[in-house]
Amino acid sequence: GADIAGPLWFFLMVITLFPLSVGPQPQLLARIAPGIIQVAALLASLLALERLFRDDLQDGSLEQLMLLPVPLPAV
Numbered sequence: 001g002a003d004i005a006g007p008l009w010f011f012l013m014v015i016t017l018f019p020l021s022v023g024p025q026p027q028l029l030a031r032i033a034p035g036i037i038q039v040a041a042l043l044a045s046l047l048a049l050e051r052l053f054r055d056d057l058q059d060g061s062l063e064q065l066m067l068l069p070v071p072l073p074a075v
Contacts, residue, residue, distance in 0.1 A: 003051055011044040 018036050019029055056062045065075050
């Protein structure tokens with residue numbers, strides 16, 4: 001619930017406020033809109049990325065994975 005609200009709110013703010021900074025040119029906005037949406041989604045997902053491994057770090061699972069006798073990319 002709350003974990004998704006922050007990145008979603010950020011995404012909505014970016015795609016809402018970006019056209020205000022570019023100006024009221026419909027042709028330009030239509031041309032750059034797909035890129036702006038993709039960049040906003042990428043940045044919003046980066047906000048949630050920190051929470052991806054938080055529980056594993058707190059319970060020691062990540063440390064145990066690093067102690068395995070295999071290279072880290074194989075884990």
